[in-house]
Amino acid sequence: MANIPSTLRSISKESFASESDRQQAVTEARALIARLETPWETAFRQSWIEPSRMACLEIGNKIGLWTKWVADGSAPKTIEEISKLVTCDIQLLSRVVWQLAGTNLLKVVKPGVFGLTPFTAALGDGPQIASTVTLYFEVQGPALHTLPSYVEDLGFKNPTDQVNGSFAKWAKAPLWEWLKEHPDAEKVIGTVMMTYAGNRPTLSQVYPTDKLLGGTTNENNVVLVDVGGSLGHDLLSFSKISDFKPETLVLQDRAPVLENAGELIPAIKKMEYDFFTPQPVEGAAAYYLHFILHDWPDADCKKILSNQKAGMKKGYSKLLLHEVVLDANEPKETGTASDIAMMAMVSGMERTEAQWTALLGESGFKIVQIYHHGLGAESVIEAEIA
Numbered sequence: 001m002a003n004i005p006s007t008l009r010s011i012s013k014e015s016f017a018s019e020s021d022r023q024q025a026v027t028e029a030r031a032l033i034a035r036l037e038t039p040w041e042t043a044f045r046q047s048w049i050e051p052s053r054m055a056c057l058e059i060g061n062k063i064g065l066w067t068k069w070v071a072d073g074s075a076p077k078t079i080e081e082i083s084k085l086v087t088c089d090i091q092l093l094s095r096v097v098w099q100l101a102g103t104n105l106l107k108v109v110k111p112g113v114f115g116l117t118p119f120t121a122a123l124g125d126g127p128q129i130a131s132t133v134t135l136y137f138e139v140q141g142p143a144l145h146t147l148p149s150y151v152e153d154l155g156f157k158n159p160t161d162q163v164n165g166s167f168a169k170w171a172k173a174p175l176w177e178w179l180k181e182h183p184d185a186e187k188v189i190g191t192v193m194m195t196y197a198g199n200r201p202t203l204s205q206v207y208p209t210d211k212l213l214g215g216t217t218n219e220n221n222v223v224l225v226d227v228g229g230s231l232g233h234d235l236l237s238f239s240k241i242s243d244f245k246p247e248t249l250v251l252q253d254r255a256p257v258l259e260n261a262g263e264l265i266p267a268i269k270k271m272e273y274d275f276f277t278p279q280p281v282e283g284a285a286a287y288y289l290h291f292i293l294h295d296w297p298d299a300d301c302k303k304i305l306s307n308q309k310a311g312m313k314k315g316y317s318k319l320l321l322h323e324v325v326l327d328a329n330e331p332k333e334t335g336t337a338s339d340i341a342m343m344a345m346v347s348g349m350e351r352t353e354a355q356w357t358a359l360l361g362e363s364g365f366k367i368v369q370i371y372h373h374g375l376g377a378e379s380v381i382e383a384e385i386a
């Protein structure tokens with residue numbers, strides 16, 4: 001047993017033959033920590049270490065520490081050297097740096113000299129990873145902190161009302177309404193969605209997208225409508241699979257989101273659309289809803305689905321839902337964490353295959369096939385009008 005710590009220290013990302021081996025090792029390492037820690041250590045980690053660490057990361061975001069350190073060349077620095085990068089009281093800065101060094105997000109290169117780790121370097125390398133920390137403080141954290149008292153108010157019923165949900169209890173407005181008054185948080189959500197998409201299997205990696213290229217029958221030859229497609233990241237990635245004619249891919253979302261999406265490519269047409277109204281693009285090859293229905297309770301999902309049917313051509317148009325399919329027998333943390341976060345933020349939920357089948361069936365659709373990727377919990381559900 002004596003050499004276990006040194007064996008563990010010798011393991012790195014490069015130790016694995018494949019990405020799935022590496023991911024499996026991460027899962028095993030988390031399970032190992034759960035087995036090794038005493039109840040007190042678990043309690044201390046989750047109530048003191050992790051929240052304090054998140055607070056320090058966001059302080060770093062706010063003072064521009066990460067971007068400035070990376071822009072300065074990312075070399076290890078003393079506290080005095082770090083303090084020259086930012087406007088921050090040196091005692092406050094030291095405490096932030098010590099907590100992050102104490103929790104492995106900065107490394108102690110030699111006594112008193114601190115270096116970036118891949119994670120803190122990523123915080124400084126554009127807004128993608130940094131925005132996940134900010135979103136936690138702006139939206140997820142308040143919604144999750146309110147959740148226990150919110151479900152208590154409900155008499156411990158499963159939340160199914162977004163307008164009067166947990167986030168709304170805290171913010172005095174449901175998320176999508178609140179965002180209208182909080183344009184910075186709107187940008188952060190778009191960036192987080194882009195980050196999420198960039199780090200998970202794309203539509204083409206999960207679904208045989210060649211099925212969508214066999215000629216179109218609608219007037220405008222629209223191949224894919226990305227309903228609630230955020231900044232267009234999924235369509236940009238999909239656009240690489242073929243040489244698409246102008247405006248044959250349609251990005252639909254709320255107006256402020258489309259504005260944040262900026263200039264895209266000629267193949268992508270931006271279209272303001274509220275999915276609680278009938279789908280205006282008729283007869284496209286496919287209507288793609290990526291992480292849309294998990295934002296909504298069943299009653300709202302049925303309205304969204306029925307509105308998509310209004311544009312779909314029966315026997316031709318496909319409905320593609322890119323969503324978590326929860327395995328109730330062997331739950332995975334990626335799916336279950338998102339399930340609880342959706343409960344807190346939007347009274348939404350992740351669904352099991354049986355729940356998807358029932359929801360689609362009750363909305364007049366039938367499932368053709370569910371495509372699983374193997375890594376993670378997300379799948380693509382291909383459905384058509386029943």
Ligand SMILES: C[S@@+](CC[C@H](N)C(=O)[O-])C[C@H]1O[C@@H](n2cnc3c(N)ncnc32)[C@H](O)[C@@H]1O
Nearest residue numbers: 193228229230253254257273274275276290291
């Ligand atoms: C969880 S995000 C998913 C974004 C994108 N599909 C992805 O996977 O990256 C949900 C999206 O739904 C959009 N949305 C919310 N309510 C909407 C509505 N009523 N009509 C259209 N889009 C809406 C949001 O603006 C947001 O872009």
